[in-house]
Amino acid sequence: MTIRELAKADFPAVIAIETLTQTAPWSEAAFERCWEANYHGWVMEKDGRVVAFLLLSLRIGECHILNLSVHPELQRQGLGEEIMNYGLIWAKQNGAGIVYLEVRRSNQAAISLYRKMNFKLIGERKKYYLSSLGAEDALVFARDLGIEI
Numbered sequence: 001m002t003i004r005e006l007a008k009a010d011f012p013a014v015i016a017i018e019t020l021t022q023t024a025p026w027s028e029a030a031f032e033r034c035w036e037a038n039y040h041g042w043v044m045e046k047d048g049r050v051v052a053f054l055l056l057s058l059r060i061g062e063c064h065i066l067n068l069s070v071h072p073e074l075q076r077q078g079l080g081e082e083i084m085n086y087g088l089i090w091a092k093q094n095g096a097g098i099v100y101l102e103v104r105r106s107n108q109a110a111i112s113l114y115r116k117m118n119f120k121l122i123g124e125r126k127k128y129y130l131s132s133l134g135a136e137d138a139l140v141f142a143r144d145l146g147i148e149i
Contacts, residue, residue: 001044001045001046001051001079001082002044002045003042003043003044003045003082003083003086004042004043004045005040005041005042005043006040006041006042006043006053006055007043008035010043010050010053011028011031011032013043013049013050014031014043014050014053014069015028015031017050017051017052017053017069017070017071018067018069020071020072021069021070021071021072022069023104023129023131023133024129024130024131026067034055034066037057039055039056039057039066040055040056040057040058040087040090041053041054041055041056042054042083042086042087044070044079044082044083046074051070051071051073051074051079052068052069052070052071052074052079052080052083053067053068053069053083054067054068054083054084054086054087055067055068056087056091056099058091058094058095058096061095061096061097061098062096062097062098062099062100063087063088063091063096063098063099063100063145064099064100064101065084065087065099065100065101068080068083068084068101068110070083075109076109080110080113081113081116081117084113084117085117088143088145091145092145096145097144097145097146098142098143098144098145099119099142099143099145100122100140100141100142100143101114101119101140101141101142102125102128102138102139102140102141103138103139103141104129104136104137104138104139105124105136105137105138105139106136111139111141114141117143118143119141119142119143120141120142120143121139121140121141122140122141122142123139123140124137124138124139124140125137125138125140
């Protein structure tokens, strides 16, 4: 497995993973907006194929995890944790003191990963995620990057 910076040419593969893993996937336009805003992203490749991605923003000492996805065929093999750690190390090296993220209340696999990675539940956002299935609350997690990664 290799991790490298996200390139615009990766968008089709990233969007395909997003579509396979999310009940309300981001549109191509959403990825374009992140690109235009100079957010930071990485992809993980296996045998030359994009199998995971991470997008984050870094502003005034705070890192916000915007999107993390692993291809369904490779979930629960530590890839999400690996690419997340890569992003957290980068964020810390670039001045972030804290990282936070939102996760669907129903996404127990992701919640387990974040707890394992020393994220703490700090709040919730009611009806944050909208989809054809209705609205779902988001749980907000944060982690002090002073803790060893």
